[in-house]
Every structure is written in structure tokens, then in C-alpha cells.
Amino acid sequence: MADDVVAGPAAAPAPAAEPAPTTRAERAHASAYFTRFSVAYAVLVMLAVGSAGALVLILVHVHTAKPAPWSTFVPTGSPLAMKRQIATQVSAEYKASTASKLITVFPSALFAPQLVQTSAGQQQAVQIPISLIAVQPDSSTGRHEQGDFTFYHPESTVAYSMCGFVDSQQNCGVAAVTSSNPTALFHREALELALYTLKYVPGTDAVVTFLPPPADPNAAATAVFLSRKDLKANLHLPLVRTLKPQKILLGGGVPDGGHVASLTRARLYTTDYQTLPGNGTAALELTPQIGG
Numbered sequence: 001m002a003d004d005v006v007a008g009p010a011a012a013p014a015p016a017a018e019p020a021p022t023t024r025a026e027r028a029h030a031s032a033y034f035t036r037f038s039v040a041y042a043v044l045v046m047l048a049v050g051s052a053g054a055l056v057l058i059l060v061h062v063h064t065a066k067p068a069p070w071s072t073f074v075p076t077g078s079p080l081a082m083k084r085q086i087a088t089q090v091s092a093e094y095k096a097s098t099a100s101k102l103i104t105v106f107p108s109a110l111f112a113p114q115l116v117q118t119s120a121g122q123q124q125a126v127q128i129p130i131s132l133i134a135v136q137p138d139s140s141t142g143r144h145e146q147g148d149f150t151f152y153h154p155e156s157t158v159a160y161s162m163c164g165f166v167d168s169q170q171n172c173g174v175a176a177v178t179s180s181n182p183t184a185l186f187h188r189e190a191l192e193l194a195l196y197t198l199k200y201v202p203g204t205d206a207v208v209t210f211l212p213p214p215a216d217p218n219a220a221a222t223a224v225f226l227s228r229k230d231l232k233a234n235l236h237l238p239l240v241r242t243l244k245p246q247k248i249l250l251g252g253g254v255p256d257g258g259h260v261a262s263l264t265r266a267r268l269y270t271t272d273y274q275t276l277p278g279n280g281t282a283a284l285e286l287t288p289q290i291g292g
Contacts, residue, residue: 070199071239079201083107086196087160094189095249100165102182102250103174103212105193108161110154112273112282130154130273131281133208135225138266138288152227156205158197162186162212174212184254186211187264190224192243198228199235208286210271220270225286230267 073089075082084107091105111127118124133152163172174182190209197207206227213221228235234242242263243256254260269286276283 068238070235071196071245073196073245075196075200079203080107082201083158083160083197086193086200090189090192090196093192093245093247094185095247096165096182098249102185103162103164103189105160105162105189105209108159108210110157110159110284112275112284114273114275114282128273128275128280128282130284131276131279132283133157133206133286134283135269135286136288138290152206156203158201158204158207160190160193160207160209162189162210164212171213173215182250183211184257184260185248185250187224187268188243188248188254188256188260191226191260191264192245194224194226195231195234195239195242198226198231199239204228208284220272222289223269223271223286224264225267225269226263231263234263 075085075089077085087105087107091101091103094102096102109127110130110133112130114126114128131154133154134149135152137148137150161172164174190211193209194207198204206225208223208225210221210223239245242259246255248255266288268289270289272285272287274283274285275281
């Protein structure tokens with residue numbers, strides 16, 4: 001039998017090779033690379049933090065910034081004070097000449113003029129309070145029946161009256177103007193009154209503006225009636241998108257004339273009053289001024 005082979009002691013593992021020593025140039029290069037990487041990383045972090053901060057500031061500004069006002073002129077005070085300020089502000093823009101206003105405008109109470117006979121047999125003019133406003137639709141198009149009235153309450157309807165500067169016997173009439181017809185300016189002025197009033201005077205659903213009485217005493221009085229529904233879209237846009245408030249001189253044309261006509265043409269009415277039985281009040285009846 002062969003002799004058992006006796007294994008000798010295991011050979012010790014070879015020692016790990018020691019890293020080759022680096023030169024001074026290599027160490028300097030590695031240090032410079034690390035420095036550049038650190039600086040670049042720091043810059044990226046700063047940019048990220050700065051961008052996040054700027055975004056936060058923008059969002060905070062957008063959230064807290066007040067929206068631009070609907071108009072430059074904003075009435076203040078009580079509803080009556082607001083209406084007076086609106087009438088003064090708007091009427092000052094429309095000029096018959098550089099030295100005088102076209103007309104004056106004032107808020108008016110809703111009363112029906114009526115003649116009553118006194119015990120002495122004389123006729124006396126009295127004012128009967130209006131308790132109902134009945135607006136008749138334009139039935140000429142076939143879309144409405146003649147009796148399809150829309151009713152408004154006087155408490156939520158603001159009334160303005162336009163008055164000229166001629167002899168008081170003319171009852172606020174406007175002096176005859178041969179060179180220009182001011183009617184289109186009256187319509188623009190009525191539209192501007194309605195826009196301000198519906199926007200700022202609380203509790204207002206409609207605005208009726210009584211135009212200056214016609215020169216012919218037998219002609220029917222007219223008014224512009226504009227409801228919140230009529231101007232809903234315009235009240236959500238800045239005023240300058242509908243009208244540009246400005247000084248307007250008679251004879252110089254009608255600024256925004258096309259827009260004014262589109263909003264007022266179908267809202268011109270002749271006015272009439274009907275005494276209501278039983279309660280001593282009257283109704284203001286508005287009939288479309290066809291072809292007006």
C-alpha cells in the first residue's frame with residue numbers, strides 16, 4: 001500500500017498589493033474635481049430653493065392681490081348718496097358746449113302725475129305713488145303676446161330724470177338744436193347711468209331713465225328701461241369694455257355708438273300711468289317704442 005501522503009501546511013495567502021503611491025499632481029487634480037462638483041451641486045440646490053421660493057411668492061401674491069376695480073369712479077355712502085353721485089358724475093361728461101352741460105340728471109321718486117279736481121272745481125296736479133312697473137314686450141316679432149308683461153317692484157327699481165335747461169314752462173325740455181340731434185347721446189347717458197347703478201347700488205334690479213320731454217306736448221314721453229338681466233354680461237366686464245367714460249361734446253358723434261344702440265334700441269319705451277283700483281296707487285306702464 002502506498003504510503004499516505006501527508007499534506008504539508010497550507011500556503012499563506014499572498015499579501016495584498018499595496019496601492020501605488022499617488023503623485024502630488026494627481027492629488028491636486030482629484031481635489032479640484034471634488035471642489036468643482038461640490039460647487040456645482042451647491043448652485044443647483046440654491047437654484048431649486050430660489051425657484052421654490054419665487055413660486056411661493058407668486059402664488060401668495062396672486063392669492064392676496066386685490067382685483068382691479070370695475071371702474072375708476074366708485075360711488076360711496078348710502079344708496080341715495082350713491083345715486084346722487086352717479087347722476088352728478090355721468091351728467092358732467094355730456095356737454096352742450098365747453099361751458100355747459102347737455103342736461104342735468106337727478107334721481108327721482110316713482111310717482112304718477114295726475115290731475116284731480118278740487119272742491120272749488122279747479123284742477124290740481126298731484127303725484128300718486130307707483131306700486132307696480134309693467135313692461136310690455138315687443139310683440140311685433142311674433143315671439144311675445146301683447147299682454148305678456150314683465151313686472152318689477154318700485155323698491156328695486158332706480159329712476160332717473162333728465163332735464164334740459166330751457167324755460168321752466170317747457171317742463172325740462174331741451175332747447176332745439178339745429179346742428180345735432182342729442183337723442184343718441186341721451187341713450188348713451190341712460191346706459192351709463194344704468195351700468196353704474198346696477199353695479200354699485202345694492203338691491204337694484206332695474207333702472208328706468210326718463211328722457212327729456214319732447215318738444216311736441218302731444219307726443220308721448222319716453223324712457224330707457226334696463227334690467228340686471230339685460231346687462232348681466234356687461235356687469236361682469238370692466239366698464240371700459242362697454243363704454244369709455246369721457247367728456248363728450250354735442251356734435252362730436254357718439255362714442256361706442258354701435259354698442260350703445262345694440263343695448264338700448266330694444267329698450268326704449270313710451271310711458272303711461274294707470275291708476276290701480278282700491279289702494280290709491282298707480283302702475284307705470286312701459287310700451288316698446290317700435291322703430292325708435
